[in-house]
Amino acid sequence: MEAHEVLEKVRQSEMSVKEAEAYFRRQPFEDMGYAKLDTHRKLRNGAAEVVFCSGKSDDHLVSIFERLWEQDGEVFGTRATEKQFELVRQKLPDIQYDPVSGILKIEKPDKERVGMIAVCTAGTADISVAEEAAQTAEYLGSYVERIYDVGVSGLHRLLSRLDVIQSANCVVAAAGMEGALASVIGGLVDKPVIAVPTSVGYGANMHGISALLTMINSCANGIAVVNIDNGYGAGYMASQINRLGERK
Amino acid sequence: MEAHEVLEKVRQSEMSVKEAEAYFRRQPFEDMGYAKLDTHRKLRNGAAEVVFCSGKSDDHLVSIFERLWEQDGEVFGTRATEKQFELVRQKLPDIQYDPVSGILKIEKPDKERVGMIAVCTAGTADISVAEEAAQTAEYLGSYVERIYDVGVSGLHRLLSRLDVIQSANCVVAAAGMEGALASVIGGLVDKPVIAVPTSVGYGANMHGISALLTMINSCANGIAVVNIDNGYGAGYMASQINRLGERK
Amino acid sequence: MEAHEVLEKVRQSEMSVKEAEAYFRRQPFEDMGYAKLDTHRKLRNGAAEVVFCSGKSDDHLVSIFERLWEQDGEVFGTRATEKQFELVRQKLPDIQYDPVSGILKIEKPDKERVGMIAVCTAGTADISVAEEAAQTAEYLGSYVERIYDVGVSGLHRLLSRLDVIQSANCVVAAAGMEGALASVIGGLVDKPVIAVPTSVGYGANMHGISALLTMINSCANGIAVVNIDNGYGAGYMASQINRLGERK
Amino acid sequence: MEAHEVLEKVRQSEMSVKEAEAYFRRQPFEDMGYAKLDTHRKLRNGAAEVVFCSGKSDDHLVSIFERLWEQDGEVFGTRATEKQFELVRQKLPDIQYDPVSGILKIEKPDKERVGMIAVCTAGTADISVAEEAAQTAEYLGSYVERIYDVGVSGLHRLLSRLDVIQSANCVVAAAGMEGALASVIGGLVDKPVIAVPTSVGYGANMHGISALLTMINSCANGIAVVNIDNGYGAGYMASQINRLGERK
C-alpha cells in the first residue's frame, strides 16, 4: 500500500487517523526513502551497478553478471581474476577481460564520452590502478587521456605532457612509493586532482600508507585523496566531476 | 625583459638568435613559467593568493595583507588569531575577523556567487573547520549552504535537510570522532563529496586519525578526503568543482 | 502541525490527499522521525539528554543547563570544569559539582535505582573515569557498587570483593597501564563486562592505546570495550544492560 | 577428596583441624575454585565449552569433540576447516559444518531460544563473521534475526528493517571498511549494540584496524566493541545480555 492510498482511505474514513499515523511512523523509510534512492543510483551512474568481483563465489558472480547484462545490455566488474573471466565467458561469450586492471566487462559500443579526465601515473607499476580508474570513468561516460610513467624523479616527462593535463576537467594522479606526483600536478593545474595512493613500493612504504600520508599532507591546493589502490573510487569521482563540467 | 620583447628584438635583428636562445634556455620558468602559473592562479581563484596566518611574524603578516589588499582590493587569511586581527586592523581598518573559523578578510561587497556547495558537520564542535571551508568557497565565488550538527547518531536531523544537500553541486562533510557522516552522505547524493576529518574527539581518535581512516575507507562512492582540520583545502576543491558545474 | 493533525484534516476533508502526501514526503524525519527518536530517548534514559560540557562556550552551557532543568527538573553534565560550575551556579544554585569526575548535576532526590552494576578500577588514578561511569549509571536509574583499586598486581584485593562483583547484572572495568583487569574479571563472572581503557600510565601506553589493545584482545568471554576514558559511554551501556535485566 | 568430604571427616574426628587447614590452604582453587567456575560456566552458557578449532592438531581436535559430545550431547566449534570437518565426521557422523562461518557442531534439536538478538552486517562479505556471532548466540539459547547487507551507503536498506532491529534486546553490528554501521544503528535503537569490526576492505583499512577505530570512537550512545572478526565474542556477549533480559 502506497502513501496516497493510505491517505485516500483516511479521507474516505476507511482507515482511522491512528492507523494511518502508525503507518507513517513505521513506513517512511521503506516506502518513500527506498524509491527515491533507487532513482538516484540511475541518475548518478548513467549505468547500472558496478560489480566488485574479488571474493565473490562462482555461482554468485555468474548470476550477477547475467542479470545485469540482461537488464542493462552492459555490465562492468572490477578486480576479476583470469579464472572468473573464464567462468563468466561460458555464459556471456562477449565478455572482455583486461588482465592489467582486472576489469571484466561488456560495454555498449556506441557510448558517448564527454569532457576529459587526465589519468596520470608515477611509474609503470601504478598502471593497473590507473587503468581501473580510466576504464571506470570511460564506462561512466567520460573521455579519458592516459599519461603514464611521469613520476617526479624525471620531471621533464611530466612537463612535456602538461598541455594535455592542463586541459582536463579533472586529473587522477596514481602513485606509490613516496607519492609526490599529486603535489606536483596540483601545483600545475587549475582543476581538481583526485590522488590515488598505490601499494607499489617496499620497506617503509607500508603497502601504500606512506603514499597516502604524502597525498593527504600535500602542500598544493585542489587535491583530495581516495583509498590505497582504489582506482575505481578515483575513476568514479573523477567522472562525477567531469560530467558536472559538461552538463548543459 | 619579457618574452615578446626578446622576440621583437630578434625580429628586428637587435638581438642574435644565439642570445635569444640563451635567454629562453635560462629563463623559461622565471619568465614564462611564472607568468603562466600566475595566470592560472587568477583563472582558478577568481582572486589572489590566500594567506595562511598561523606562525607568520607580525611584520610579515601585516605587509602581506597590505600588499594583497592594494593589488586586489580584497584579501583573505586563514588561521588568524585575535592578536593578529588587532595588528592588521591598525593598517586596514576595514578588516573583518571571525573568531570561530579564524578567518581574517576584506571581501569585495558585490561578489557574485554561483552554483551551490552544501557544507555539513556532524557536530557543533566541527563548525570551526566547516566555516573555514564555507568562507573559503564563498571568497572564491561559490554559493554555500551551511547544514550543521547533522551527525549520524541522530539520523533524522540529516534526512530532514536532504533536499538541500541533494541539490548541491558538491558537498563538504566535516566530522570528527568516528567520521561516519561522509559515508552516509555519500550514499544519499549523486555529487562529489569532499570529506574533512576533524580533530574533534578524544581517546583513540588520535587527533583525527581515526576519522581520517574512516573516511578514506568509506564504502560509499564519490568521496575523497583532505587533511585533518583542512577546511581551507576542502573549500578550495569544492569551489573548483562547483564552478566547473556553473561555467558556460 | 503534527502528524495526527494532518491526518485529522484529511479525514475531515480540510486537506487534500496530495497536500498531505507532500507533507509526509517532506517531513518524515523532522516530524515523526524526530518525535519517534525523542520518544526513544525518553524510554532509553528515563531522563533527558546528557551535556558534554568540555569546550562549550559559557553562554551556550548556561542556557542548555537552564533549559534542561526547566524541562525535566534535573540536568546532568560531564567533563565540566570548576569554572563552569561557578558559572552555572549563578543561575542554578542547587547545582552540584564533583571535581573528581567533573560531573555537574541536579538530580531528583527520590529516584529509584534498580538492579546492580559493579564499577571496578585497577588503581586510584582510574577513579575519575570510574566515577563518570558510576554517576552516569545512577542518573539513568541503576544501582551501583564501587569497587576501586583492585588491580591485578595485588590479586587478593580483587578476589576479596568477588561476591559483590559476581552478583552484579553488569560489570564496568576501568584500567590504564596494561589494562589486564578486564580479562581477569571476565574470567570470574558470568555477566557482561564493559571495559574502559584509561589514559593512566606513561611511556609506551600511548595515552591509553595500550590498555585499549589489551582489552580488545582479551582472551576472556563476555567483554566489550568503549573508548579511552569514556566513563560516560560505559555507564550508559551498563545501565542499558542492567535495566534490561530488571524490567518486568 | 572433595571439600564436603574433608569437612565430614573433621566433624567425625577422622581428620585433625590442622590437616584440614592444610587441605584448604593448598587446594582452594583446584577444588572449590575450579568447581565454582565450572558451575559458572554452566550457568553462563547453558552448554559446555566452545572449541576454537583453528590450529588444533588433528588428534587433539577429534578427541575434544568426542569428549564434549559424550558429556553434553552436543558440541560446538568455531573457525573449523573443511578438512577438520571430514576428520571429525569419521567419529561423529551427525556433525554439521557451515563453510561460510566455519562452524562445526552437533546441536540438540529441541533447544529453546529466548528473547531476540538482531545480527546486522554492512555488506555480504561480513556475513561469515556475522554467522559466527548468530550461530554462537543460537547455541547459547538466544533467538536471532539476521539482517544482512544494510550498510550505510544505501541507508534505505537499513531503515526498511528498522522495526525488527528496534525490537531486539541487543544488536550485533558487523562491518568492515569504514565500519560506520554501528554508529548509525546506535542512533536508532535504545538497546545495547555490540560492534564487530571485520577485516573486510583493502588499503588503509589495515585488516580491520580502521573499522575498529571507527567503532571505538563512535559518537552514538550504547555501543561497545569486540576484536576484529570476533563473531564468537560478539555472539557470546549478545547472548549474555539477551538472556539477562529474558530471565524470570
Place this chain on the structure above:
Amino acid sequence: MEAHEVLEKVRQSEMSVKEAEAYFRRQPFEDMGYAKLDTHRKLRNGAAEVVFCSGKSDDHLVSIFERLWEQDGEVFGTRATEKQFELVRQKLPDIQYDPVSGILKIEKPDKERVGMIAVCTAGTADISVAEEAAQTAEYLGSYVERIYDVGVSGLHRLLSRLDVIQSANCVVAAAGMEGALASVIGGLVDKPVIAVPTSVGYGANMHGISALLTMINSCANGIAVVNIDNGYGAGYMASQINRLGERK
C-alpha cells in the same frame, strides 16, 4: 573468624558441614590468600611499599608518607615535585629530595648494600631516569655503581669502564634516541641487562618508542626491557636479580 576456628567448630559440631563449606567457598581469597600475599611483599622488598607521587592529591600524599614512616622508619617516593617535597617536609623534616630523579625519601642510615649493579646511561639527559633506577636499587638493599654518559657514538668512553660493568651482577642500561647502548653492553657482559628506553630525543623517536623498539629487537643475548622512562621498574628488577646472586 579464621580458617582454623571454623574447622574447630565443625569438629565440635558447633557448625554444620554445609555452613563450613559455604565459608570456604566464599572466603578462600580474603583469608588465606590475603595473608599470604602480604607476607610476600615484605620478603620481596626488604622494605615497605614505594610511593608513586605523581598525580597524588596533597592530603593523600602527606598521610601516606607519614603512615609509612611511622610503620617502617623509612619511606621512599618516586616522581615527586619540588612542591610535594615542601609539603611533606612540613610533617617530616628529615625528608630528602633529589630534584634530578624526583625521589623523595627518608632512608635508614645503617642500611647494608649487597652485591653490585652497574647503572649506565648513554647521555647526560638520561641521568634522571638512571638515578630513579639507582636510588630504588639502593633503597632495596643493593650496591650500585653509576657509569653515565657512555653512549655508543663515543665507544671509548664505554670500553674504558668495562671492568666495572663486567663485574656487576646485573646491568641497567638507560638510553634514549636510538637506544643502541643496551645491545653493545649486552655483547660485552655475561650478566642480565635491564634495558630502560628513555624519552630523550626528538623527531622520529616518538617520545621513546624508537628506543623501546631498538632494545626489544636487540641482537644481543641476555637483555630484557622495561617501559619508557621506568627507572623504578628497572631498579626494582635489577635489585631482585642482584640480591638473588648474593643470598646465602
Place this chain on the structure above:
Amino acid sequence: MEAHEVLEKVRQSEMSVKEAEAYFRRQPFEDMGYAKLDTHRKLRNGAAEVVFCSGKSDDHLVSIFERLWEQDGEVFGTRATEKQFELVRQKLPDIQYDPVSGILKIEKPDKERVGMIAVCTAGTADISVAEEAAQTAEYLGSYVERIYDVGVSGLHRLLSRLDVIQSANCVVAAAGMEGALASVIGGLVDKPVIAVPTSVGYGANMHGISALLTMINSCANGIAVVNIDNGYGAGYMASQINRLGERK
C-alpha cells in the same frame, strides 16, 4: 704476534718504541679484545654458541652443526624445520628434533641442572614459544618446571600451581592475545619475571604487538620483556638469573 712477544722484543731492543706503539694503536681489539670476549662466551653459556637455523642454507647449516658437535660434544639449534632435521641427521644420526619448538639438538646426557625456572603459558598455542625458552634454559644448565595453559581467563588454573611458581628463582611468562598473564604472575611472586609476548591471536593483536605493549606497561613490579616469540631470549636470560642464584 701476541702482545707479550711485542713487549719482549721492545725489552730486548729488537723492536723500536715507535713500532710497538703502532702495534698497540692498531691491534688492541683484535688481539686482547678478541681473546677476552671469547672467554666471556664460555663463562656465560657453560656451552658453545646456539644456532639460529631459520634461513640458513643447507650446506652452511650442516657444517655448523658438525663443527660445533666436534668441538663441544653437543650442539643446539632453534627454529629448525623438519627438512633441516632430515639434512643434519644424515651427518649426525644422534640429532634430536622437537617439532613443537623447532629445536634441533644433541645434548650431553649427564648434564647437571641447577636451581629452578618456572616457564608458564597462558594457552596451549603459546607452548611452542615456551618450549624454546624451557629447552634453551635446560641446555644452559637450569632446571625447568613447565606450567602451561594457566591464562587469566581461568584464574584458578594459575592459582592452583602457585606453590611451584613461587619457589622458582625466575619465572618466564609467555602469552599472546592480551598478554595479561605476566602482570598477574608479577603480583604473585617475589622473583624476576621475564615476559615473552607471543604472536598468538588475531585482529587487533597485530602479530603480538598488543601483548608486547601490555607487558611493557605492566603495573606489577619485577617484570621485563623480550621480543615477540623470542623464547630463546627469555630462556637465555632466565638461565643467567637462575644460575646467579645458585652459584656458590
Place this chain on the structure above:
Amino acid sequence: MEAHEVLEKVRQSEMSVKEAEAYFRRQPFEDMGYAKLDTHRKLRNGAAEVVFCSGKSDDHLVSIFERLWEQDGEVFGTRATEKQFELVRQKLPDIQYDPVSGILKIEKPDKERVGMIAVCTAGTADISVAEEAAQTAEYLGSYVERIYDVGVSGLHRLLSRLDVIQSANCVVAAAGMEGALASVIGGLVDKPVIAVPTSVGYGANMHGISALLTMINSCANGIAVVNIDNGYGAGYMASQINRLGERK
C-alpha cells in the same frame, strides 16, 4: 622544430612574434628541459639506467636488457629471480646472475674503480642487501671493501676491521633487528655513513621499521638513512659521494 630554428624564422620574419611566443610558452619543458635532463643522467651514472627487475613482465624485461646491452655494452638489473635469469640468458648468453643479491648483469671487463667504499653488515642475513649496495657501487665505478658480520653484539669483530673502515671515503652500514651498527660506526669514522635498515628480524622489528627508527634517531654524527632493504639506493649514493672524493 628546435628553438634555434624558431628564432631563425622570427629573425627572417617567417614566423610572427606571437607564434613564437606560443611556441616558447608551450614547449619549454619538452625541448630544452628534456635534453638537459638526459645529459644529466649520463653524467651522473657513468653508465646507463639500472633495471628494477621485480614485477616486470617477461617480454618487457628481456627487451629492456637487450636494448640497454646494445646501447651501452653493459647492463645491470636488481631484484631479479632465477627464472628471470634463465629468460634473459636465452638472448644474452654472457649475462651473470648472483642469487644472493638478485643482481643480473653484464659488466664491461676493463672498468676502472676509484676511491673506496666500505660496505658493512651486522649479520650474515644482511648480506643480500649489502651485496646489492656493493655491486651497484662497483658498477658505477667505485672500489668496494666488504666487511660482513660485524654486528654490535660482538664488538671485537667490528673493531678488528676498523682500519679498513676508517680509510673509506664513505661507509654503507646494513643492519636489521635493532640496527645499532650504524650508530657505532658513526662514532668511529670521520666520513659519511649511509645506513640501510634491513627487514631481517622478527616480532617487534615490523619488517625493518624498528631498524629504520634506530638509524634515523642515531646519536652519532654523519649518518643518513635510505629505505628498508634499499641496497641499490645506498650503493648509488655511496658511489656519488666516493666519486666526488676522487674527482680531479
Place this chain on the structure above:
Amino acid sequence: MEAHEVLEKVRQSEMSVKEAEAYFRRQPFEDMGYAKLDTHRKLRNGAAEVVFCSGKSDDHLVSIFERLWEQDGEVFGTRATEKQFELVRQKLPDIQYDPVSGILKIEKPDKERVGMIAVCTAGTADISVAEEAAQTAEYLGSYVERIYDVGVSGLHRLLSRLDVIQSANCVVAAAGMEGALASVIGGLVDKPVIAVPTSVGYGANMHGISALLTMINSCANGIAVVNIDNGYGAGYMASQINRLGERK
C-alpha cells in the same frame, strides 16, 4: 702515563713485560683509543665539539661555552633560547644569537669556506631548520647557498634556481607537510641529496612522520634522510661530503 712512556720503560727494563701487558690490557680505550678518536674529531670538524643547548642547566651551559671558547677561540651551539643567549653573553660578550635557527656562536672571522652546498626549503616555515643546517655547514668550513621557499606546489620557483642547485657538491632539502621537495630535487641533480623532514604541517603529518616517510620512500636516486628537524645532522653530513669533494 702515555703509551710511549710505558714502552720506553720496557725498553730500559724499568718495567717488566708483564706489567706492560697489564697496562695495555687495561687501558687500550682510555689511552690510545681516546686519543685516536679525539684526533678524528679534529680532522672531521675542523673545529671543536658542537653544543646541543636544549635542556642544559644554566651553569653547565655557561661553563661549556667558556671552556670551548678558551680552547678553540670559537664555539657553536644549537637549539639555544633567547634566555640562554642572555646568560652566556654575560661571560662571552661577543657571542651572537640567531633567533630563527636558535644558533648561539662565536665564529672566527677569517674562516675559509670551500666547495658549495645548496640548502633548499619547501616553505618559509622550514627556514629555521634550514638555517641550522646552513650555519652548521658554514661553521665546519663549507660555502653555502640558501634557496628557500621553492616547494613543489609552485615548481617554477625551484626550476628558476636550478643552475645554482645543480652546481653544488651536495644538496640539503628541508621540507615539512608532504615532503615532496627531496624527490623532485633528487631527479634534477647528480649530487647527493640530504633530505631533512621538518615538523611543519598539521593533521596527518604527525609532527613530521609523514614527511619522513615520503623522503625515505623517494623514487629518486641519491637521497638519504636524517631525523625530523635535524638541521644540524644534515649540515654536518653535507659538510663532510662537500669537503670530501674539495680536498686536494
